[in-house]
Amino acid sequence: MSGSLEVVAAGESLPVSTVLSLSLDDADRIAVTSRRKLGHIALVESVEAFTRSNNLGPDALDPSLDSEWFRNAFESKRGSLKSALMDQGTIAGIGNIYSDEILFQSGIHPKTQIGRIRAEDLDRVFATLRSVLRKAIDRSITTEDLDNVPPKCWLLAQRTKGGRCPRCGELLQTTKVGGRTAYYCGSCQGG
Numbered sequence: 001m002s003g004s005l006e007v008v009a010a011g012e013s014l015p016v017s018t019v020l021s022l023s024l025d026d027a028d029r030i031a032v033t034s035r036r037k038l039g040h041i042a043l044v045e046s047v048e049a050f051t052r053s054n055n056l057g058p059d060a061l062d063p064s065l066d067s068e069w070f071r072n073a074f075e076s077k078r079g080s081l082k083s084a085l086m087d088q089g090t091i092a093g094i095g096n097i098y099s100d101e102i103l104f105q106s107g108i109h110p111k112t113q114i115g116r117i118r119a120e121d122l123d124r125v126f127a128t129l130r131s132v133l134r135k136a137i138d139r140s141i142t143t144e145d146l147d148n149v150p151p152k153c154w155l156l157a158q159r160t161k162g163g164r165c166p167r168c169g170e171l172l173q174t175t176k177v178g179g180r181t182a183y184y185c186g187s188c189q190g191g
Contacts, residue, residue, distance in 0.1 A: 004140075006031045051092075060093040061133055070126040071119055081117060081125070082110040083178040094129065096180045097159060098136070102129045103182075104155040109190045110182035111175060159183045 008014055010027035020032040020041055032041060044050040057073075058065055073091065077084045084090060085099040094102070103110050106128045108121065117125075132154075135141075141150050150156040153166050163172040165185035173186050 004033055006033055055089045056092045057088065057090045058092065060091050060129060061137075065091075067123045067126045070129075071122045074114060074117075074122055075119075077114045079114065080111050080177050081108060081114050082112075082180075082182055084114055085125075085129070086178065086180070093133065096182075097156060098132060100159060100183050101132050101154055101156050104184060104189060105132060107189055110177050110184050112190075155183060155185070 006015060008021075008029045008031050010029075014021055014029070014031050015033045017033040017035045018031045019034050022030045022032075024030065050056075070091075074081070074084055077087075077090070082099050082103060085094045085102060086096060100110065102125060103112075106121070106125045108117070108125065135151070139150070141156070155163075155166060155172070158164055158166055158172060163183065164170065165172060165188055168185065168187050170185055170187045172183050175182050175184070
């Protein structure tokens with residue numbers, strides 16, 4: 001959900017938000033940081049066992065997933081597409097802000113019901129999902145630290161009270177979906 005790994009050279013201070021520090025043979029350390037302290041750290045037997053025991057779906061960037069898998073996984077769901085995107089049991093790795101970004105770039109309102117979405121729209125969402133997550137990783141954009149600035153055409157940097165749509169300049173709107181605040185552009189995403 002949040003946090004990062006940082007290499008800390010021997011003799012340097014650990015970041016303030018360090019939740020775990022591992023010492024390396026050369027006296028450097030690896031710091032696990034998390035300002036929001038929402039995650040947890042544990043040793044596991046295997047990734048597969050952890051995934052099964054926590055009822056997690058495949059990782060959103062799993063290379064074996066394709067748009068056909070995505071359509072099949074989501075066409076049978078009920079409720080809003082935003083809620084389904086954040087359902088870690090279906091597909092793991094998409095939280096609140098990235099679901100907003102994916103829907104913004106796909107031009108879909110966050111309250112759109114899955115039953116009203118066409119197969120080609122789901123294909124577009126899947127392609128957008130992969131593109132957004134890859135670009136966020138490439139730029140080291142984290143949910144707790146936007147110092148690595150998202151592209152100007154992204155909603156993410158404007159996702160605040162008084163934020164404006166990066167496409168049309170309209171004031172962003174908010175709504176509640178699944179108990180979470182969703183930011184969207186009423187003009188570009190309907191509303």
